[in-house]
Amino acid sequence: MAAKAVKQEYPKRHDGRGWEELREIEAKVGIIPRADGSAMFRIGHTVAYAAVYGPRDLHPKFMQNPETGILRCRYNMMPFSGHGERVRPGTSRRSQEISMLMSKALLPVLDLKDYPKSVVDVFVELPETDAGTRCAGITAAAMALADAGLVMKDLVVSLSMGHYNGKIMADIDGYEDCDVGISDIPIAYIPTLDKFSLLQLDGEVPKEDLVKLLTLAKKKAMDIYKVQQQALKARFTESHAPKKVK
Amino acid sequence: MTSEVLHAKERDIVVPGEIIAEGMGFLPSKGLYREGAKIHAGRLGMIAIEGKVIKLIPLTGAYVPKLNDKIIGKIIDVLMTGWRIETRSPYSAVLGLKDATTEFIPRSADLTQYYALGEYVLCKVITVTSQKLIDVTMKSPGARKLKDGRLVEVNPHKVPRIIGKEGSMVLMIKNATGCDISVGQNGWIWVQGQTPENEMQAVQAIKRVEDEAHLPGLTERMKAYLKQLTGKTVEIPAVTAGAVEHEEAPAEPQEERREYRERRPHARHGGGRFPPRNPGD
Amino acid sequence: MMKEHVLKYITKGLRYDGRKMDECRPVTVEYGVSRNAEGSARVRIGETEVIAGVKLSLEKPYPDTPAQGNLMINAELTPMSSPLFETGPPGEQGIELSRVIDRSIRESKAIDLTKLCVKEGEKVWSVMVDIVTVNDAGNLFDAGALAAIAALKDAVFPALKEDGTVDYSKKTDKKLPLLQTPIEVTIVKVGDHLITDPLPVEEEVLDARLTVAFNDAGMLCAMQKGGEMPLSIEDISAMIDLAQKHAKELRKKLSR
Numbered sequence: 001m002a003a004k005a006v007k008q009e010y011p012k013r014h015d016g017r018g019w020e021e022l023r024e025i026e027a028k029v030g031i032i033p034r035a036d037g038s039a040m041f042r043i044g045h046t047v048a049y050a051a052v053y054g055p056r057d058l059h060p061k062f063m064q065n066p067e068t069g070i071l072r073c074r075y076n077m078m079p080f081s082g083h084g085e086r087v088r089p090g091t092s093r094r095s096q097e098i099s100m101l102m103s104k105a106l107l108p109v110l111d112l113k114d115y116p117k118s119v120v121d122v123f124v125e126l127p128e129t130d131a132g133t134r135c136a137g138i139t140a141a142a143m144a145l146a147d148a149g150l151v152m153k154d155l156v157v158s159l160s161m162g163h164y165n166g167k168i169m170a171d172i173d174g175y176e177d178c179d180v181g182i183s184d185i186p187i188a189y190i191p192t193l194d195k196f197s198l199l200q201l202d203g204e205v206p207k208e209d210l211v212k213l214l215t216l217a218k219k220k221a222m223d224i225y226k227v228q229q230q231a232l233k234a235r236f237t238e239s240h241a242p243k244k245v246k
Numbered sequence: 247m248t249s250e251v252l253h254a255k256e257r258d259i260v261v262p263g264e265i266i267a268e269g270m271g272f273l274p275s276k277g278l279y280r281e282g283a284k285i286h287a288g289r290l291g292m293i294a295i296e297g298k299v300i301k302l303i304p305l306t307g308a309y310v311p312k313l314n315d316k317i318i319g320k321i322i323d324v325l326m327t328g329w330r331i332e333t334r335s336p337y338s339a340v341l342g343l344k345d346a347t348t349e350f351i352p353r354s355a356d357l358t359q360y361y362a363l364g365e366y367v368l369c370k371v372i373t374v375t376s377q378k379l380i381d382v383t384m385k386s387p388g389a390r391k392l393k394d395g396r397l398v399e400v401n402p403h404k405v406p407r408i409i410g411k412e413g414s415m416v417l418m419i420k421n422a423t424g425c426d427i428s429v430g431q432n433g434w435i436w437v438q439g440q441t442p443e444n445e446m447q448a449v450q451a452i453k454r455v456e457d458e459a460h461l462p463g464l465t466e467r468m469k470a471y472l473k474q475l476t477g478k479t480v481e482i483p484a485v486t487a488g489a490v491e492h493e494e495a496p497a498e499p500q501e502e503r504r505e506y507r508e509r510r511p512h513a514r515h516g517g518g519r520f521p522p523r524n525p526g527d
Numbered sequence: 528m529m530k531e532h533v534l535k536y537i538t539k540g541l542r543y544d545g546r547k548m549d550e551c552r553p554v555t556v557e558y559g560v561s562r563n564a565e566g567s568a569r570v571r572i573g574e575t576e577v578i579a580g581v582k583l584s585l586e587k588p589y590p591d592t593p594a595q596g597n598l599m600i601n602a603e604l605t606p607m608s609s610p611l612f613e614t615g616p617p618g619e620q621g622i623e624l625s626r627v628i629d630r631s632i633r634e635s636k637a638i639d640l641t642k643l644c645v646k647e648g649e650k651v652w653s654v655m656v657d658i659v660t661v662n663d664a665g666n667l668f669d670a671g672a673l674a675a676i677a678a679l680k681d682a683v684f685p686a687l688k689e690d691g692t693v694d695y696s697k698k699t700d701k702k703l704p705l706l707q708t709p710i711e712v713t714i715v716k717v718g719d720h721l722i723t724d725p726l727p728v729e730e731e732v733l734d735a736r737l738t739v740a741f742n743d744a745g746m747l748c749a750m751q752k753g754g755e756m757p758l759s760i761e762d763i764s765a766m767i768d769l770a771q772k773h774a775k776e777l778r779k780k781l782s783r
Contacts, residue, residue, distance in 0.1 A: 032662045033574050034609050036308065045562055049661065051607040055308055055336045066377065069336070074606070074614055079657040080564035080580025084695045086655050089603055090616070109262070114310070116378060118336035123607035125659065127578050128561040146262050146290045149307020149403070153279070153288065154263030192263045192286060232261045232290060236305065236460055364529070396532055396543075442536040446545045 014175050022159070022171040022220060027140075027231035029147050037148025039231065041140035043159070043224075044173055045130035050140035052148040054120035055112065063119075069112030073102040073122045075137050081129045083174055098134045105138050105188040105198040106145065109153040120150065131177035132160040138188050138198065143228050147235065155228050157221040158188035158198060161213050163205045168213045170220045185213060189221040256295050257462070259305075260287040266300060277302030292460055305460060309335045309402040309432040311380050315371045318392065318430035319382060321361045329361050331369070334402075334432045337378040341369065345383035366392040366436065368428050392428065395438030398449050400456045402433030407459035408452060411485040415455060415468065421480045422472035423448040447475045530717070530732035537720045543728055544573075551724040551773060554780045556673065558681045565698065566682025570674040572724060574664035576608075579674035580657050581682040581703075585693055588644070588651040596643020597653040600629035602660075602671055609663035627751045628658065628672045628711065631740030635709035635748035637679065642704040650691075652684070654703065665726040668738050669777070672711035677781055679703055709748055710778050711740040712770040716758070721766055723773050737763065739770040 012018060023044030032038035035051035042048075055069045063070070075098045079086045091099075102124065112120065122144065124137035138158035146152055162169035162176055163183040169176070176182050183203025189196055196214070205213070250269030254260055266278060267285045274285045278300055291302040311317070311333055319331035319339060328342040343351055346360060361367065369389050373381035383389065400408065409416050409429055420427050425439035425448040435452060439445035454471055458464050465482055473479050533543055540548050552573030561567040566581035588595060602625040604612045617625065632638070643652035656678060658671045686697035715725045716735045725733065735754035742748045747767065752758060758766070 032576075032607065034662050034664065035607070037306065049607065053606075053610050056610070057336050057338075076605075078561070078578070078580060078659050079601070079655070080561055080567060080582050083563055085584055085693075086582035086657070089601065089657070115308075115336055121606070123605065125605055125607050125661075127567075127580075127659070128563060130563075147306060149289060149304055151277075151289050152262035153286070155261065192281065229261045229264065233259045236259045236292075394532070442539045442541045445536075446541065450545065 013169070015173065017171075019167060020170045020216060020220065022223060023173060025224060025227055027143060027227045029143050029231045029235045035144070035148075037144045037146070037150075039140045039143035039147060041136050041143065041228075043132055043136055043139075043171065045128055046132050046136045046173075047126060047128045048133065048136035048140040049125050049127065050137065050144040051123045052120065052141070052144040052150075053123075054148070055115040055118040055150075056121070058117060058119035064117040066116050067113065069115035069118040069120055071103050071107055071110060071112065071120050071122065073099045073106070073124065073141065075099045075102055075124045075134065077126045077129055077133065081126050083130070098137070101134065101198055101200075102138055102141060105158065106141060106156055108193070108195070108197050109142075109156055109190055110145070111151045111153075114151070120145070120148075130174040131172055132186070134198075135159050135186050135188070139224060139228065143232055146232055154190050154192035155225060156188050156190055156197060157225045157228065158186065159217065159221060159224060161185040161187060161217050163203065163209060163213060166206075166209060168209065168216055170216060185210075185217075187214070187217050187221075189218055191222065191225055194218075252295070254293045254300075256293060257460075258293045259291075259460070260293055260302070261290055262287055266293065271298055273299045275299055275301045277304060304403050306401060307403060309333070311335055311337060311339065311371050311374055311378075311432070313371055313374055315431040316386075316388065317369060317371060317382070317432040318397070318428065318434035318436055319367055319369055319432075321363055321365045321367065324357045324363065329357065331367070331382060333380065333382075334399075334434055337380055339371070339380035339382045341367075341382050341384065345372070345381070345385055347384060361391070366397060366434075368392055368430065368436065388428075392436045392438075395426070395436050396445060396449070398435040398437055398452055400433050400435060400452065402431065404456045404459040405429060405431055405433060407464070408435070408455050410465070412483070414483040414485055415465065417483050418465075418468060418472060418480045419448055419451045419455075422476045422478045423451065427452075444476075450475060529728065533729060533732050534718045534720070537717055537722065542722065543726055548720075549723050549769065549773070551776065554673075554777065556677050556780050558677060563695075564678070564682075565685055566678045566680070566703070568674050568677030568681055569661075570670045570677060572664075572666055572670045572673075574662055575666055575670045576661040577667065577670040577674045578659050578661055579671070579678035580659075581678045582655045582657070583682070583685060583693070584653050584655070585645065585650055585691075586653040587649065588647075592640075593648040594644045594651075595640040596638075596651040598629075598633060598638060598640065598656075599653070600632060600656045600658070600675060601625050602628060602658040604663075604667070605660050608660040612660075612663070623751075623753070624658070624668060624671055627668060627738055627749070628675050630749040630751070631672060631709045631711045632656075632675060632679070635707045635740065635742045637676070637705060637707045637709055637742075639704040639706050654679075654682075663727065665730055666713065666724050668713045669711060669724065672709075672740070673777060673780070676708050676710070679705060680708065680781065707742045707748075708778070708781060709740045709742050710774040710781075711738055711749070712773045712777065713738045714766040714770050716754070716756070716762065716766070721769055723769060735762075737766045737770070739767055739774075741771060741774045745771060745774075 026042040029039045037052035135158035142156040160172045162172040188198030264287045291304045294301040323330035331339040369382040370386040428436040555571045557569045560569045564580035604621045606612045682703045684701045686694045688694045715733045734756035738751045740749040
């Protein structure tokens with residue numbers, strides 16, 4: 001997509017959203033019955049599925065940690081999920097980096113000391129993407145980990161913020177992500193600790209703007225947090241745990 | 247002095263991080279944690295309140311082997327001095343020769359004659375070390391090999407509800423379907439009926455209890471459901487007053503025997519996902 | 528031991544989940560589930576869920592077929608969908624799934640590959656179908672095959688820019704030239720009994736399986752035998768008959 005300048009004169013963004021407005025969000029928990037925990041999170045046209053298996057036995061043995069269980073994340077976009085050409089299946093440097101960042105974003109809320117030598121595997125697959133994929137992945141993964149019954153201080157919420165010429169934006173979509181003039185700032189936030197567990201920046205941003213942006217990020221994260229909580233509770237009030245007939 | 251506020255009530259479903267109460271007078275038990283004056287949920291679960299004690303009943307989560315638990319295990323490997331058992335947790339257990347049977351087992355015996363790979367047994371957990379080395383025994387009342395039946399997998403946290411107050415729920419299902427039902431604390435349940443139809447009925451009933459474990463009035467609903475399924479009217483067994491429904495296994499102190507573990511070279515590798523112990527562990 | 532028990536049920540005409548002998552679990556097909564793909568579909572058979580997506584691109588044709596487009600079918604058994612699948616390149620199971628589904632679509636000549644030629648010897652359309660498992664509750668073969676053909680039914684050509692390259696942001700309403708919609712059904716033999724739409728436990732104890740594909744006219748167009756036990760002519764004939772019966776039912780599910 002050719003780089004385009006965002007028209008700052010207009011009060012709204014290319015899709016009509018306000019600068020601080022998130023795309024439509026949707027969350028559902030327990031969508032993959034075979035997994036120990038699972039969830040779907042959708043923001044606009046980015047959809048992430050997360051499945052958790054564990055704590056379970058870990059192979060190869062040299063990876064086992066005798067003092068604690070470990071968290072292992074794997075992020076993957078389905079080959080047909082993105083704008084543009086098909087993406088060959090398999091890992092890439094980008095997906096490996098994101099997998100690692102996801103683990104780091106989620107680890108602060110987990111306590112795996114009761115599960116030495118074991119592993120908690122988190123698999124994130126995206127059937128449809130429109131930017132903000134690592135954020136949707138983390139948001140879905142947090143719900144899936146809770147669904148799997150892991151001890152967690154809190155959920156983790158993630159969204160991608162943006163910055164253009166002094167203007168702060170919440171939830172960058174694909175169109176905006178391609179615009180080289182917009183700086184992309186994915187974050188993950190833990191409400192109970194009031195701290196960030198993921199922070200990346202692509203582009204130039206003055207420090208004062210960054211602080212303002214992070215403050216806005218917290219506020220918008222809480223909107224997503226509420227949806228995560230509701231989705232987890234709906235799992236039980238709807239009284240239908242999926243049946244696993246073996 | 248912060249005021250004491252309870253934000254949740256009995257039977258509320260809560261999520262990790264959610265603020266349950268405020269005030270120093272409350273006592274958070276397992277699954278809840280305190281940060282300053284606030285008490286937060288530490289996992290997904292259901293709230294139970296007993297005076298000033300706030301409890302969280304987990305609704306999901308892996309099974310963690312506990313001392314004295316009766317579990318159903320699957321033989322997955324044969325060792326020099328026993329068998330390795332899958333427990334449906336991250337940790338396999340060992341059934342040692344001395345705990346296997348009252349018969350005398352000669353040194354050179356083929357151990358698969360006693361317990362073969364793939365067989366299921368109802369056994370009891372007798373050791374859980376801090377490193378999660380687990381021993382089980384078959385020399386316990388009720389422990390036996392499980393034959394001619396099917397394994398049903400349920401969420402281990404629903405087991406207390408499936409058993410019911412003093413075994414009342416599982417007894418209702420047994421009476422209605424005529425099946426023999428053994429419930430393992432690890433969420434594996436053995437169902438053995440006279441016919442596949444009876445077994446299916448028992449499976450459906452168990453699954454129904456699992457689905458609705460967190461909803462009130464289940465016992466009455468199950469009585470009606472069993473009538474609809476099997477045509478039999480079963481009475482709700484009388485229970486002693488004060489019997490607790492959501493009773494987890496009694497909290498006995500774990501015996502943390504950091505003893506020298508006998509080296510166990512094993513007969514062969516293989517045994518699925520569980521790494522065989524190497525000599526020198 | 529497990530097998531004896533499954534057989535006990537089957538001998539009495541009951542499946543392990545209480546179904547009748549040749550009853551298939553509920554099947555749903557959803558079209559257009561992934562906006563960026565040129566075509567996509569989600570298939571659910573009971574709790575088994577599979578998503579398939581179609582991507583098109585302009586490529587050089589293969590030297591031995593200069594006037595034909597390319598077709599590639601790839602299936603991924605994601606570790607998300609089952610504790611038994613591992614990360615990494617496709618193993619035996621995944622490769623077999625890809626190739627069996629490929630066979631049914633290619634051999635039935637479902638797509639008129641000659642209509643995918645843009646400039647002979649230089650430019651043709653490449654059709655790439657990716658089948659991704661979401662939840663494995665048994666019978667990934669049939670769910671995957673149905674998802675693949677549904678995704679192809681859903682697929683349209685992307686628009687072209689002025690310079691002749693693909694503009695993925697615009698879709699035309701020109702559908703892929705589909706001549707056939709092959710339907711694949713797997714029949715499993717346990718002991719002396721034949722069942723369809725196997726559960727994971729039934730797949731574990733099967734003696735043999737036969738996956739059969741039928742074109743619109745009901746003609747056999749692809750087949751694959753799996754499992755360790757050999758099959759007699761009678762077995763094969765009976766399995767094909769049973770498969771054909773179920774193929775008719777599955778085909779109905781494809782109509783939008």
